[in-house]
Amino acid sequence: MKRLPFVPGRWTRGALTLMLLVAPAFVGLTAASGSAHAAANPKAGDPCTSADLGRRYPFIKSATMTPTITHFKTFFVTAGTTGQQIITLENTTVITVEVGTTTEIRAHFGITALTFVEGFVNRTVKKITASTDKEVQQITWNFLAPGYYGLFKGTRKVTGEYGSLNCTSVDKGAGQYATEWIERPGGSYTTYSIMEEGAIRCEDVVPPTSLMRLAQIQLGCDGVAAKERAERQARETREQAAQDRAAQDQAAQDQAAASEATETGRVVAPFAVPPGFACEAGYYRVGTSDRLLNWWNQDGTDEIRLRGWSTSSRAQWSLCQGPVTNGRAEHVLITRYSGKCLTLVAGEMTVEGGRFFEEDCRTVDDRQRFYLYRDVPGSALVGVQVKSGGFMLGQARVADNEVLRQYSMGMEDGTGTYLLEKIA
Template identity: 70%
Template sequence: MARLRPLLRSALTLTIFATSAMIGTTAMSGTATAAADPVIGQPCTAADLGKRYPFTKSATMTPTITHFKTFFVTSGTTGSQVVTLEHTNQIQVAVGTITQITANFNLGVLGSVQAFVNRTVTKTTSSTDRESTQMTWNFVAPGYYGLFKGTRKVTGEYGSINCGRVDKGGGQYATEWFERPGGAYTTYTVMEEGAIRCEDAVPPNSIMRQAQIQLGCDGAAAKERAAKQARQQADEPSTAERTAGNVVAPMAVPPGFTCESGTYRIGTPDRLLNWWNQDGTDEIRLQAWSSSSRAQWSLCQGPVSNGMTEHILITRYGDAKCLTLHSGETASEGGRLVEESCRTVDDRQRFYIYRDVPDSIKVGFQIKSTGFMAGQSVVANNQVVRQYSMGMADGTGTYLLEKVS
């Protein structure tokens, strides 16, 4: 390796397990300010019911070759050479199933990952180059080389911290921060490039070592290709997963859900504005209270998933449609909540409800499909109800779920 251009030092594959320290969105700057972040088990207030914060539970760093080319240098062909590298792997930044990293929560996840692994990671909508690429290398000795570009793929699990009612036992309840499910994330560190030979001594589990394997130095190249193909096949969604959610539920109420008697209105804590559809569009907006059935909702409970009961909300007006996250805005910060025909399987129509202590009707709503919280840009008449990845920082994602009949 003394004859090659110096490379960035490669680190061992790192698996980090969750610690008790919580890392929030401020970790994006590389400095964790845990004192300002919510901590599981600490009290929260009713104003926090519509909020959500990320934290990193685990991280694994895996050296990954993204571009590669074998190159044979004879004694007469040393010197500077331009070599075209072929694409071998693509890494795409993702938080859960979302690859468009625009929401505050997703940015917060990647920021907390960076602080967690103490290494710069990509925190934007990005992927490694999937096309062939050229690099210029100065070969000072003949030999059989593997030219490469690579990075450390960072994968792991993230969690969510929400505020809600906690049963303390003995008939006692409190409103506290508690852990909720998150999902998996993928990102990557800075890109590296270089050239390697089989006779070069390199650190184990490094990017250079991965390049040696791809060069075939120990006969493991075929095994790596087979493992890659198996991973790709495992990542492909099944036909059932692709088609789920397209069946309209008969009689509005999906199987497995039971509706409570009477109806509810959902409104701001001052009771001046409520969720309903006044202007003939499908959008749910903040409007002044009316006795119209447009402003009345049936609350239906279904199965328990991720530790909480799923709910659907059915408008009592007209065709009795379900509250739904807009299909074209599932990954969008500010995606609209609308009313659509109720479906037997559709997580855009499933909600988790975070409640205050008993006898309080203050709640926060979370969309199951995205984990985002319900809110609006400002509390004003005719504002559309939307989803926000971390909820509303000013507490305006807290609503009253009030029975009216």
């Protein structure tokens, strides 16, 4: 691959800064630049190669740890009833592991992001699909003295923001270009650390920022239980009102969308281009960098597969550019044979290995919208990212008849970098 010459300027890297904000209810951490995972992982501004165009990495921007009581039960022990007891606790707060908008942590990107969270806060956290309401709710405790007890389970809720890194061509000025890792939109995450359990009485002296202190408050030891309940009820009322407003707004949007579908139809007619998109003249083939295998649909199926080069219009694509979102232009790819759009299979938006096929182009559908990450000028190599979930396009293996799929972090071996070659 021929690259234009580039002489880097002088770079200064600041030291990683961690801010520990200790308060009665939480500990927050923020990275001033980059993230706290191993130096071997890329950072924004680091150089990358053409093999990285089809890859994607997460990084952690911030983290807040909040001690949280998830299960609680008051229990009165009278004289003569001491000893070991098995008590069933009640759910009080539910924490669900979430990365972005999904609670199904199956993709490599989400697992890797939570692994980086673990290193960032230096504490073991859940890195799989999990929720505290699925944790064991019984507790066995040996009561040595009569009294009024609060039995609890709790954890450290960990929340924060993550970012995403992609490799693409960067204009360095004076006609010079280089490929670098750039920051792309990420989202928020939630997870939690190891569950803890215990029993507490009002007369016990405990650290002010501990789960035991939260349990004492919930037990009502210092007269703030009523205030806590009132604040919780007010918060629930506000949240319900917000949900009601959101439901009303969604209903209005659905009605407007239905009206649009009735008037103009949501499915664009074959060979039509979605509104707001303009197609480049001629056609492209898209395939492996060695020009041996290309994207096209096999006879008798709508699936897009890797197949050998052919003059068939099944292997020719129109490249159409549309609006800019999140700092990059959206694209649709329309097959010349049928006039249909490259589309991620419905129901597989967050599935590692989700498949692509051709389907009628739609006015609005993020499963048909793609971002392109390009090599330096003079090269036709690209990485392709689906807008709906941020996954990168790839395939299980580079072989004839392999289905085109999506992978949350792309292809580690570089086979998610494709050749976008003008042919007509």
